[in-house]
Amino acid sequence: MRILHLSDTHLERTDAPNKYGVNATESLRLMLTELRHQRDVDAIVVSGDLANDGAVDAYTAVRELLRDFALTKNAPVVYSTGNHDERQAFAKVLGSGHLEADGTDRAEKVLASGDLERAAVSAIGGYRFVTLDSLVPGEVYGHLGEAQLDWLREVLRTPAPRGTVLVFHHPPITLDIEMQRAFGLRNPADLADAIRGTDVRVVLTGHFHLQMFGFLESTPVWVTPGVVNRIDLTTAPGTERAVRGASASLVELGGPSSPLFHTFHARDPRAHETVYELDEDQTRSFLERRRPRS
Secondary structure: OEEEEEOOOOEOOOOOOOOOOOOHHHHHHHHHHHHHHOOOOOEEEEEOOOEOOOOHHHHHHHHHHHHHHHHHHOOOEEEEOOOOOOHHHHHHHHOOOEEOOOOOEOOOEEOOOOOOOOOEEEEEOOEEEEEOOOEOOOOOOEOOOHHHHHHHHHHHOOOOOOOEEEEOOOOOOOOOOHHHHHHOEOOHHHHHHHHOOOOEEEEEEOOOOOOEEEEEOOEEEEEOOOOOOEEEOOOOOOOEEEEOOOEEEEEEOOOOOOOEEEEEEOOOOOOOOEEEEEOHHHHHHHHHHHOOOO
16 A cells, blocks of 8 residues: 655645745645655655645635646545645535545445544555544644544444554644654544554654654554654754745555655755744743643
């Protein structure tokens, strides 16, 4: 199983630069162009923050760009929501988020949620792909509610032929960085309890705009870097810098060394230029304004 994993496209309402001067649509186009030579792609995963402000036009643009690319690979596309997404607009354009290469909805099961959470299941090449919705409207951090975790337990009760790939936005693992601790998944222990002893082979997430690998108990977790920009961790402690440069990942499952992960970086002539930089005071102020409520 070869999966192309993208995240954090952050498309705007129009094909224009964002407030930092980065054209998110062009970043996605460039990344997909760089990936055109990839062969034997079984699935494409986009793990949240598809739109920057939840606009229907942004989801339409993502769908059209990914459909054109997916048709060249004959690969289904699996989308999940992120903190910048809006559930109703997502559903209006992307339905369950599990689409055939041509954009037809292919979900086998969806969560019936009063909160309109976008969680669904489909099978690809013997693997079960499950998307969860870690979006907390109006917040940067993520959370998976009890009803969604109960639904996940029910889905996982019957093993899939080759195992399960779990996709959502907010990583359940973090480095020792306050921004990540504050804005990752708030209840990783609850998720660990829900998947313990099941056939989940890997968890695929985004959100942090950098590549990172770790384990949630015994389950591998991969954080793919962002398409719109990436976070540069070479800055001084307590500061943050984002730089230009679209990235994506290849995830390989099923081989003797599975899972395997590789990161692609688009050949952008402006790569590594600073997009924004927060000093200690600005970072502290941002954390205080957006710190998760108890």
